[in-house]
């Protein structure tokens with residue numbers, strides 16, 4: 237084979253190999269085989285050096301052409317393969333990794349709504365600690381150490397004598413002393429939303445950790461009518477209905493006198509509110525509780541109520557197991573999430 241024929245053969249094989257290279261890796265192998273230090277173009281250069289001097293003029297030109305043709309083809313193919321990789325890397329049909337979205341806990345939603353209604357009625361939102369003293373949780377609420385009402389609220393005691401508050405009424409007794417100085421600016425209207433804790437066996441309607449809303453108002457000439465009006469306004473707003481009726485039954489809580497259990501119904505409702513549902517405890521703040529808080533009960537009266545948020549939320553959403561709220565099963569919570 238003449239040298240010219242060899243040039244042609246190497247060029248044709250080289251071009252074919254470049255065209256066949258399916259990716260940049262394969263192309264690199266072709267580069268090494270043809271353009272590398274011991275590649276086939278090097279061999280051609282070596283053969284050219286050994287050629288007769290009279291042939292060198294034409295062969296030199298042919299050699300350059302061969303080199304350039306291979307190099308150009310290589311560069312073109314490299315460019316092609318690089319952009320191909322780019323297009324593949326933004327494959328817009330590829331399913332994306334799903335973004336996990338959180339949702340507001342159903343209890344928090346109802347809590348926010350309740351707070352909004354009370355704020356609109358001029359109530360301030362107040363707060364208190366979960367770890368509470370016996371004094372605020374019981375004693376100042378007319379529940380002395382030997383009182384049987386302490387047994388009705390099975391308590392988590394801490395080793396230092398404090399306890400986990402069993403109801404949000406502790407925030408009432410904690411707040412009165414700070415109000416005593418400014419009582420001249422009455423009415424006092426406060427609402428508390430927060431967690432409470434009881435040493436309960438957990439089942440579908442009881443949990444050891446749940447939430448209450450406590451509201452209380454103190455002013456001159458406060459009556460049960462103010463209490464009923466306030467409760468109706470709140471419950472109508474939370475249930476988003478205007479046919480809400482409330483019914484008071486006498487009941488006993490040491491820190492109110494008289495005390496009531498409140499049932500609620502909405503005759504036009506589809507679900508459980510069609511018939512009376514027991515919803516909360518309330519009453520007129522006991523004069524002794526006001527006195528212990530530094531407020532003169534001969535001048536001022538007030539009402540207070542405490543309501544379980546889980547119960548309200550369960551009825552509203554037709555949830556039949558309280559364990560949904562503190563459980564970790566997001567499938568349940570997300571159904572009611574916002």
Ligand code: PHE
Pocket residue numbers: 402403404405450489492495517518519540541542543
């Ligand atoms: N603290 C009471 C309870 O947890 C509810 C209540 C609050 C009753 C305020 C009357 C007045 O059962």
